[in-house]
Amino acid sequence: MTDVDITDLTITYDSGGYVVRPIHHLDLHVGSGELALLLGASGSGKTTLLSALAAILRPAMGTIRVGDVEVTGLRGAALTEYRRHRVGVVFQTFNLVPSLTARDNVQAPLWAAGMPGRQARARAEQLLDRVGLGERLGHRPGDLSGGQQQRVAIARALAHDPPLLLADEPTAHLDYIQVEGVLGLLRQLAQPGRVVVVATHDERLLPLADRIVQLSAPAVGGPRPPERLEYEPGQLVFEQGASSDLVYTIEDGEIQIVRQRTDGTEEPVALLGPGRYFGELGPLFGLRRSATARAVKHAVVTGYTPRDFRDLVGSGRIAETIKQAST
Numbered sequence: 001m002t003d004v005d006i007t008d009l010t011i012t013y014d015s016g017g018y019v020v021r022p023i024h025h026l027d028l029h030v031g032s033g034e035l036a037l038l039l040g041a042s043g044s045g046k047t048t049l050l051s052a053l054a055a056i057l058r059p060a061m062g063t064i065r066v067g068d069v070e071v072t073g074l075r076g077a078a079l080t081e082y083r084r085h086r087v088g089v090v091f092q093t094f095n096l097v098p099s100l101t102a103r104d105n106v107q108a109p110l111w112a113a114g115m116p117g118r119q120a121r122a123r124a125e126q127l128l129d130r131v132g133l134g135e136r137l138g139h140r141p142g143d144l145s146g147g148q149q150q151r152v153a154i155a156r157a158l159a160h161d162p163p164l165l166l167a168d169e170p171t172a173h174l175d176y177i178q179v180e181g182v183l184g185l186l187r188q189l190a191q192p193g194r195v196v197v198v199a200t201h202d203e204r205l206l207p208l209a210d211r212i213v214q215l216s217a218p219a220v221g222g223p224r225p226p227e228r229l230e231y232e233p234g235q236l237v238f239e240q241g242a243s244s245d246l247v248y249t250i251e252d253g254e255i256q257i258v259r260q261r262t263d264g265t266e267e268p269v270a271l272l273g274p275g276r277y278f279g280e281l282g283p284l285f286g287l288r289r290s291a292t293a294r295a296v297k298h299a300v301v302t303g304y305t306p307r308d309f310r311d312l313v314g315s316g317r318i319a320e321t322i323k324q325a326s327t
Contacts (some may be wrong), residue, residue: 002067002163003052004195009062012046012241018267018316019260020050021241021288023059023215030197030211031242035190037206038199040215041286046199048216054087055079055195066164066195084113088157090167100130102152103137109159127155127228131185147178154185164190167198183208206259216243216286227303229311231255231295234272235281244282249312250274253299260289271296271303280309 011023022045030036038046051057052064055071064071066086076080096105103124106192110120128137131151141149150170157165167186171179179202187208190196197274227246231237237248242259248255253271258266269291272278282289283306304312 001063002032002193002195003038003051004028004164004197005063005065007063007065009049009052009064010060010241011045011052011057012060012263013048015261019240019262021060022142023052024239024243024288025240026062028213030195032195033190033192034210035187035196035208036211038197038213038215039201040203044216044286044288046215047168050089050168050199053164054089054166055082080193084109085160086162087164087166088159088160088162090150090170091154092164092169092172094141094153094173094289096149096152098141098154099218101138101140102133102144102148102155103153105141106156106159109156113160118131123159124151124155127158128152130158132181133157136242145178146174146182150174150178150182151185154182154189158189163194165194165196167196168199169202170198171200171202177203217287223306224305226308229301229303231299231301235294235295237295237301238289240289242289244279244287244289247277247280247283247306247309248293248301248303249277251300251302254296255299255301256291257291257293266292277309279327280306283309300307 006026006028009023010021012019012021014020022043031198038049039267040046048057052059053071055074059072062072062221069082069086071082074149097108100108106124106127106274107120110123125134125137128134131154133148133151133155136144136148141152141223144152170182170186183205186198190210202321206265252274255278256271257269257278259269261267278293279289281287
């Protein structure tokens, strides 16, 4: 049986010279036959995680296993074999070749793998019939609706019957009539021997999912009493790229805010003392931490949920802080 196991996965990239970690110490298990949804705001790492699962990008640390294959350790011919036969990708914008018919678009990956023409044709027709397009074999993408184009894209992703199917925002360009068919098809494809992972912000998919992976923290925290915390010199309060939950006020000591650069250096942002607050933007907007906070000397801080923090300082003061941060 094919399971997907992700262990301590961290993915980083360069954004204007700064380190961005859309995926930070992620652990995840998706069982064979399950449909998993990756939910989160724009920039939360949904497409990035799909790219790592497809072995298009390599993580900074951690492992991904699909069945008995350790994807993060693949190189050369083994990597090509995985991409071609063990994972299928459904792109948000379909990525069909406009000049090719539906049948030829599905045949393309089969031709690339060296499958004989007659066998490839039969396989493509079988898959298009499976997704409900048996009567549209000779139609080009321009003659198909958005929902039909997405079905062709799904059929193409299934060309080699991969045990892992990835879909990036598969309902983004569909109207409510077209969405229904695509949702039902994705649910049907999650069956023993295959895992389906869908990146989406479309909550209509929630009832279909066996597993929901929230990649961005909620913008407003639930009830939770303030936490009084102490940190020794050099100890991290939070790290750049980590998920956000609390806003902090400094009761005693000093906290330094720095941004990590891709060249391994740190850029000082602020040195804060008693009476100041920090780390507010991430929890308020459901974003990951954009900087690292550490104690310079023994520090005592209090952590508040976003709701309690609003009550503490007032919406006007928060708005002014956000305005200053964006200018």
